[in-house]
Amino acid sequence: MLYYLFTYLEEQFNFPGAGLFQYISFRAAMSILTSLFISLIIGRRIIEYIRRRQIGETVRDLGLQGEGSKKGTPTMGGLIILSIYTCACFIVCKAA
Secondary structure, eight states: HHHHHHHHHHHHHTTTTTGGGGGGGHHHHHHHHHHHHHHHHHHHHHHHHHHHTOOOOOOOOOOTTGGGGGGTTTOOOOHHHHHHHHHHHHHHHHHO
């Protein structure tokens, strides 16, 4: 979405720096930074929501020291990372 916005700004108003969005390396870096900022803002809220819903890891009793500390740990971290990175790609990158 931002690709098309900055392409429009460059064509219509000769906006300085808008040409950077033509480079895929710049769009990839912006996508990574965008996903980092989104995850910092929204990630904590999602984890707290998962804890309130009691969606956590069940721990088997293996007799190991410290295994009780893992009880109730949210197990949806990968889902958070994939969904936020996908949203950041849609925001920054251009469609095929």
